[in-house]
């Protein structure tokens with residue numbers, strides 16, 4: 667028996683990075699997966715978002731571990747698209763137990779004042795709330811909602827300087843996830859439905875590995891490379907590492923998705939290699 671045998675998990679941003687890793691890990695422990703990703707660009711983004719080929723790669727890797735998956739292109743900014751995917755997922759798998767609101771962006775291009783801020787908050791905050799809104803009517807006792815925040819959202823002086831307004835929007839969205847999580851967890855607890863948020867530090871994905879984030883770590887350089895950033899990335903954490911791996915987050919997702927954590931709810935969990943020990947929370 668796998669640790670989430672027979673459960674069905676809905677995962678946003680599942681075409682690559684942490685979302686793909688969660689899909690594979692949960693599938694390898696017996697869950698069926700409903701995966702969504704935008705699979706197209708957003709204008710304020712300076713690094714490419716996932717493609718349809720990326721989402722198909724997730725399908726292949728979930729199937730390779732023996733899992734079942736329904737993968738769809740959908741944008742978390744549009745609740746009706748998520749409602750449609752959830753309905754098709756329920757048709758395919760008959761139930762819904764785990765929700766991973768994982769999709770996220772850190773925009774750095776502004777075409778109009780606040781456009782980066784608006785896109786960041788639409789995806790990172792409203793997108794997470796849409797994910798909960800689309801799924802919660804179908805959750806029953808024992809279900810688990812897992813929202814991905816960010817250590818960056820809980821500290822001053824991290825993403826605020828990325829782009830004119832996008833990095834600030836990212837911080838605002840992730841910080842607000844913290845409070846949102848506590849509210850919904852309290853309201854869902856009498857129904858025996860749990861909600862927790864994971865706040866990762868730097869994680870080895872495309873969201874981290876782009877020039878704008880590198881510049882946040884190396885403001886002394888106009889065009890910092892990965893090699894330049896690697897010198898500074900370990901200073902974020904108390905443990906001497908540059909970043910965690912997507913699999914480290916998936917291990918916690920698996921625990922929170924499973925019944926092993928059946929009385930754990932309302933927790934904003936810092937998965938940060940001690941980053942917040944170095945820098946007091948806001």
Ligand SMILES: NC(=O)c1ccc[n+]([C@@H]2O[C@H](COP(=O)([O-])OP(=O)(O)OC[C@H]3O[C@@H](n4cnc5c(N)ncnc54)[C@H](O)[C@@H]3O)[C@@H](O)[C@H]2O)c1
Nearest residue numbers: 679683684703704715716741742769770816868869871873
């Ligand atoms: N990488 C890090 O350093 C880091 C640190 C802390 C928190 N996070 C958070 O982790 C989560 C996962 O990000 P990642 O690190 O895997 O980065 P990533 O860029 O590899 O993955 C994000 C995924 O979300 C998808 N996505 C973006 N906008 C979407 C939308 N509107 N609708 C549906 N899908 C959309 C992208 O296409 C992509 O596949 C995000 O919420 C991110 O903010 C990342």
